[in-house]
Amino acid sequence: MKKQPEITDATRENLVNSFFQLARKNNITQITVREIINLAGYSRATFYRYFKDVFALVEYAEDSFFEKTRAALAEHEAGNGAYDRRFFEIFIKCFNEDPMRISVLMSEQNLSHFIRRMREKTIDNINTQIADTPKKEAVTNMFFFSVFSAIASHIQNPKALTDEDLLDIIQKLFADWYWPQMTGTTNTQNAIETGW
Numbered sequence: 001m002k003k004q005p006e007i008t009d010a011t012r013e014n015l016v017n018s019f020f021q022l023a024r025k026n027n028i029t030q031i032t033v034r035e036i037i038n039l040a041g042y043s044r045a046t047f048y049r050y051f052k053d054v055f056a057l058v059e060y061a062e063d064s065f066f067e068k069t070r071a072a073l074a075e076h077e078a079g080n081g082a083y084d085r086r087f088f089e090i091f092i093k094c095f096n097e098d099p100m101r102i103s104v105l106m107s108e109q110n111l112s113h114f115i116r117r118m119r120e121k122t123i124d125n126i127n128t129q130i131a132d133t134p135k136k137e138a139v140t141n142m143f144f145f146s147v148f149s150a151i152a153s154h155i156q157n158p159k160a161l162t163d164e165d166l167l168d169i170i171q172k173l174f175a176d177w178y179w180p181q182m183t184g185t186t187n188t189q190n191a192i193e194t195g196w
Helices: 005-021 031-040 044-050 054-078 083-096 099-105 111-123 134-156 164-181 187-194
Strands: none
Touching: 005 031, 005 054, 005 099, 031 044, 031 134, 044 083, 054 083, 054 099, 054 111, 083 099, 083 134, 083 164, 099 111, 099 134, 111 134
16 A cells, blocks of 8 residues: 555654754754654654665755755746855845754754755856866865855854845955956956846
């Protein structure tokens, strides 16, 4: 007998929610399958029907976020597709939709993993007019790790900066460092080309 999809989805979501409840109090790398199933009220076999291990659950949660972010960025990508202010406004809006989950996914223990996967899943398809070079890779890595580390810090302490202040910092980093490094243009040319 086949299970009903809504029951299957609800079970998976209950396991994920239990993980995030535990993550509010515990380091995510120390959360066990036993703790998740005890809180969710399921057997170990049920957990393994959905996830290979706790890390697979984390990646599932990340993928859910990335999919929502990709959908939100789709219209932007159809337009100019640049790493402009609107691009980062979309990211911040997505982050603000579920701050509890995002604060766990972007916690100190998971931040590098999250940023690397986010870049692979959502960002690498944008702004492809610049040829791939070792310099582009290094500059892009530095830029995105800086930006998303700042966003993670903002999520952990939202009263320290407003979203607008954070966007202004990102814009300045983009206009004064990232874009000139990628294109060899000046700040004036950059502002015209990117709309910042």
